[in-house]
């Protein structure tokens with residue numbers, strides 16, 4: 038259950054990058070550079086970047102890509118002080134729904150095998166483990182779990 042003020046989820050814009058990079062650097066051992074985020078915001082990319090705001094401040098973000106009919110999730114993060122309060126669940130669900138509205142038929146992602154919180158979140162949204170990439174993360178050598186969600190097309194579902 039998410040307490041306090043509701044969150045607001047909207048597409049990421051360049052003016053969000055100070056806050057996004059601060060969260061990224063606080064959380065990840067191998068943070069994306071500001072240049073990487075800027076590239077994702079460039080108009081000709083297939084990136085699908087969103088932020089979540091609480092009390093008018095960016096407190097989380099999710100980068101994914103729409104590649105033909107597939108959504109590939111690259112990164113999701115919530116500011117450490119606000120984790121565990123339902124914000125990541127709200128953001129992930131929103132981005133997934135927005136992708137479904139654009140007609141994706143499957144979604145994929147990689148996650149560290151030890152990241153139980155993220156794996157639980159993805160499983161709750163219908164992702165299932167389909168493969169293991171050995172030693173995928175170069176900082177620790179940790180394996181990546183590849184997860185997949187298939188979405189029946191509207192024709193198949195009816």
Ligand SMILES: CC(C)(COP(=O)(O)OP(=O)(O)OC[C@H]1O[C@@H](n2cnc3c(N)ncnc32)[C@H](O)[C@@H]1OP(=O)(O)O)[C@@H](O)C(=O)NCCC(=O)NCCS
Nearest residue numbers: 112113114115120121122123124125126127154155157158
């Ligand atoms: C993964 C992450 C985005 C989830 O966001 P969050 O706001 O903390 O998560 P939520 O509060 O919405 O909880 C989502 C689910 O995570 C799990 N979870 C939450 N807090 C947890 C905890 N303390 N311990 C274990 N699982 C937990 C639960 O399954 C929860 O579902 P619930 O609502 O049924 O309890 C966030 O924790 C984060 O930024 N982590 C660091 C970065 C990261 O690992 N990103 C994912 C890989 S790219």
